[in-house]
Amino acid sequence: MRRYLTIAGLAAALAVPAIAAPEQAQARTYCDQRAHDRKVTGTVLGAIGGALVGNAVSHKNGAVIGGLGGAVVGNQLARTKCDTGQRSAARPTYYRSASARCHMESRPFYDERGRLFYDQVRVCR
Template sequence: MRNKFIASATLLCSALAVATAIPSFSQAQPERHRVRVCRDVSSRGARNTGTAVGAVGGALAGNALSHGGGKTGGTILGAVAGGVIGHQIAKHNDTHRVCHWEYR
């Protein structure tokens, strides 16, 4: 009889210890999940190079297409237009997306 009582008391205490430990353990650790984080990366060096190459190409094209005394104006106008176009092309092509995973 005494052994049954000790066994029952031990079993009851063990069950109470487990029952009180489980809820506090699950509340202590918040649920974490994996999230993909992306950002756009660009370098300004490629934009500057695109502007310079476009300006030189536009100046050569403007000089070749202009006639007579307007060669200087055609060269300047071609350089400006080529620089803007070269910058826009380099800006568009230079941006790329970098992604990684984080746990939050």
């Protein structure tokens, strides 16, 4: 029973930073928030899995060492980057000489939440 309380305490300690700072979550973009949620989930699941494996290997301090190691590994495996190569919703402009033939064309872009939308742009050939 004592080891299960140790595992539960470790998992709760790892989850506290995610719960304690909800005002920071509002300032994040959608992609950043999802990446953060993945890291927290990976950390907690890694800690639980590592504690179980560590306890099976050694009954003295195996759960604690395994939990800490699993938390680090889970956090690193769950890391993702937001695709910063996406275009913003700002309208691009293409500059050419006055003699070039230009026309309006619908082009796909991504907004800050990663959703696809189409916008009219001026294209000169």
